[in-house]
């Protein structure tokens with residue numbers, strides 16, 4: 001009976017193993033119904049939609065004169081058009097960069113909304129007036145004429161310096177609290193591209209660090225330094241933001257005044273909480289007082305929880 005014994009082990013052992021494995025997989029998936037998208041992760045990733053919407057319409061309008069409704073109306077969700085967005089006066093290189101950034105934000109909005117759901121585009125203020133106020137606040141006096149983000153490639157890149165950096169810090173801040181593998185993968189992918197965009201903007205400005213931003217008699221480096229200091233002041237939780245040229249004591253290992261990337265003592269990206277980010281985006285220094293880029297406040301559970309206090 002030796003042959004039939006070996007037949008038994010070949011024909012029954014493998015199917016049996018398969019069935020046991022299948023059972024394990026089924027019971028695992030019932031025991032962990034939301035393993036990929038943990039319910040606690042939803043609010044943190046939805047919060048990021050406020051910034052991603054801001055970036056999408058700023059970059060799409062700046063490069064093409066058209067907004068999210070022209071490229072991906074399903075992602076607008078009936079939200080109002082941004083206030084004061086316009087096509088910028090860009091040279092070809094800058095236009096290529098900003099066009100790419102704009103479409104990258106469309107992808108980010110699509111995947112965030114598909115993974116954790118979301119809300120319609122919030123009311124955004126992308127008007128020259130809003131940017132002019134940021135630069136006035138940064139310099140502590142009204143610039144004359146008022147800063148116009150759409151006037152030139154350099155002005156547009158200086159205005160862009162203001163935005164994706166906040167995304168990096170928000171993603172770094174949200175990371176430790178995420179539970180699901182799918183949301184962790186999503187956050188890492190978003191963080192990578194936001195950091196890349198910020199690096200492109202900063203190296204563009206670093207190449208021009210000593211140029212004067214006409215007609216203001218201030219260099220590009222000084223503009224970045226002023227904006228970074230303003231953001232530290234508004235966020236009100238220490239230094240987490242540095243311009244493109246710094247004293248050696250703030251450079252990498254105290255050895256460089258070049259500061260193409262803004263990072264901490266160990267050259268790690270800084271992190272910010274949603275409240276810190278809202279203080280900057282609102283321009284008010286308070287997560288309870290909307291204004292600036294989000295005149296009616298941010299959407300989603302986190303931003304709204306501050307508005308109802």
Ligand SMILES: *[C@@H]1O[C@H](CO)[C@@H](O)[C@H](O)[C@H]1NC(C)=O
Nearest residue numbers: 089090091092093094095096
């Ligand atoms: C910029 O791009 C346009 C359209 O592609 C082209 O006609 C023009 O010559 C380019 N300008 C420069 C300075 O390269």
Ligand SMILES: *[C@@H]1O[C@H](CO)[C@@H](O)[C@H](O)[C@H]1NC(C)=O
Nearest residue numbers: 145146147148151152214215
């Ligand atoms: C706009 O740009 C031109 C040069 O391209 C410059 O002469 C002018 O001063 C700028 N105006 C503003 C408000 O930035």
Ligand SMILES: *[C@@H]1O[C@H](CO)[C@@H](O)[C@H](O)[C@H]1NC(C)=O
Nearest residue numbers: 212213215216217218219222
């Ligand atoms: C421009 O700035 C430089 C350096 O701060 C200063 O020496 C110069 O007087 C300024 N020029 C004008 C016209 O304000």
Ligand SMILES: *[C@@H]1O[C@H](CO)[C@@H](O)[C@H](O)[C@H]1NC(C)=O
Nearest residue numbers: 248249250252253254265266
């Ligand atoms: C940089 O210098 C400061 C003093 O100015 C010191 O406290 C700090 O430890 C130095 N950082 C590094 C990475 O050596």
